[in-house]
Every structure is written in structure tokens, then in C-alpha cells.
Amino acid sequence: xxxxxxxxxxxxxxxxxxxxxxxxxxxxxxxxxxxxxxxxxxxxxxxxxxxxxxxxxxxxxxxxxxxxxxxxxxxxxxxxxxxxxxxxxxxxxxxxxxxxxxxxxxxxxxxxxxxxxxxxxxxxxxxxxxxxxxxxxxxxxxxxxxxxxxxxxxxxxxxxxxxxxxxxxxxxxxxxxxxxxxxxxxxxxxxxxxxxxx
Numbered sequence: 001x002x003x004x005x006x007x008x009x010x011x012x013x014x015x016x017x018x019x020x021x022x023x024x025x026x027x028x029x030x031x032x033x034x035x036x037x038x039x040x041x042x043x044x045x046x047x048x049x050x051x052x053x054x055x056x057x058x059x060x061x062x063x064x065x066x067x068x069x070x071x072x073x074x075x076x077x078x079x080x081x082x083x084x085x086x087x088x089x090x091x092x093x094x095x096x097x098x099x100x101x102x103x104x105x106x107x108x109x110x111x112x113x114x115x116x117x118x119x120x121x122x123x124x125x126x127x128x129x130x131x132x133x134x135x136x137x138x139x140x141x142x143x144x145x146x147x148x149x150x151x152x153x154x155x156x157x158x159x160x161x162x163x164x165x166x167x168x169x170x171x172x173x174x175x176x177x178x179x180x181x182x183x184x185x186x187x188x189x190x191x192x193x194x195x196x197x198x
Contacts, residue, residue: 007033059130061106061123063088071095071104078102080137084127084156086110086144094142102140105130110143110152119155127156131163138166145172145190 003011007029015025032040056062057069060082064070071077071091081102085091091104109122130136139160143149157167173191174183183191 056106060104061088061108061126062091062104076101079135081140082127082130082136082138083140083142085142086149086152090142103136105139107143107152110148111155112148112151122152124156124159128159128163131160131165136165138168140168140170142170145187 010029010032011022011025014020014028015022017025020028032043035043053065054063055065057064057072059068059072062069062071064072066073078101082105083094083100083102084105084107085094086107086109088106091106094100094104105123105127107122107124107127109117111117111119111122127139131139139156141153141156143152153169157169160167171190171194172187173194174187
């Protein structure tokens with residue numbers, strides 16, 4: 001039995017979302033169709049308004065629904081340190097940690113020559129402009145520990161060090177609950193290099 005055309009279109013659109021395969025999209029589609037019309041309308045409005053109202057913070061590049069994002073507009077945040085991340089999801093991860101009270105700079109990508117992404121395609125120029133104001137004393141490079149993230153961190157470090165700004169890199173290592181026996185060599189090496197005194 002073929003799917004109803006409207007459900008098939010809904011499944012097709014939902015399966016375009018990241019991490020949503022065809023079966024999950026199908027489950028979601030049938031769930032949505034079974035919801036009361038008012039709930040479906042709320043969902044549709046939330047999606048539309050989320051897309052329409054959310055924009056990039058002109059200072060850091062994080063998502064904002066006002067003039068500035070919640071971090072840049074927070075007067076309690078330290079202004080002498082900035083954490084450089086790949087995208088707004090990374091800002092969210094750091095904010096959940098609750099240990100960091102500085103600012104952010106969102107690159108919206110990483111250098112990846114194989115994908116045709118160079119330094120001019122991400123927000124490096126904007127970072128250098130922020131650093132030229134002289135208020136920032138430390139840049140924490142917090143890109144992912146993959147090839148592109150490491151290449152981006154190395155590139156940024158070479159650009160920033162001559163400006164007299166301290167450049168640090170987040171440590172990467174063995175996850176809590178992980179076993180050394182099953183940890184790959186690169187991760188174990190990073191964990192060893194990032195060791196600290198107790």
C-alpha cells in the first residue's frame with residue numbers, strides 16, 4: 001500500500017534534516033499527522049519564526065534574536081578572553097559546562113581545502129578585527145580535534161601569536177569512563193600532552 005501523497009512529502013522533507021533517516025522521518029510524519037491541529041500549527045509557527053527571527057550576532061557570530069547574542073550582551077562576562085569555536089552548537093556546549101565566563105567567536109566552519117573552504121570563507125577576518133581593538137588578552141582555540149579543526153587551529157595560531165595575544169588550545173583526551181586499552185593513539189597522545197599537575 002502506497003503512502004498518502006501528503007505524508008510522503010512530509011517524510012521527504014523530514015528526512016532532509018541532519019540525523020533523520022527515512023524510518024525516523026516516517027515515524028515523525030505519522031506522529032505529526034496524528035497530532036491535534038493546534039499543536040501542528042504551533043510546531044509550524046515555531047519553525048518559521050525560528051528561521052525568520054534568529055540572526056547572527058554582529059560581534060561574535062553566535063545566533064541571536066536581538067541586537068546582540070545573550071553572551072555578548074552580558075555585562076558580567078570577561079572581555080579579555082575569547083573562545084573560538086566552529087559553530088553556534090559549540091557555544092551551547094560550552095555554556096552547558098558553566099565553567100567559562102568569557103566571550104566567543106564563531107567561525108561558521110573550518111578550513112577544509114578538500115571541501116573548497118579556505119580562510120576567507122570563514123569568519124577569520126572578523127576575529128582579527130576584534131583582536132586589533134586590544135582588549136582581548138587570550139584566544140582559546142576550541143575547534144574539533146579532527147584534521148580540519150587542527151588545521152584551522154594551527155592557521156589561527158600562526159596569525160594571532162604575532163599580535164601579542166596569548167593563544168591556547170583546549171585539551172583533548174580520554175573521555176570519562178573510557179578505557180585506555182581501547183583509546184586510539186592520537187587521543188592518548190593528546191591526553192598525555194595535556195596532562196596537568198595534581
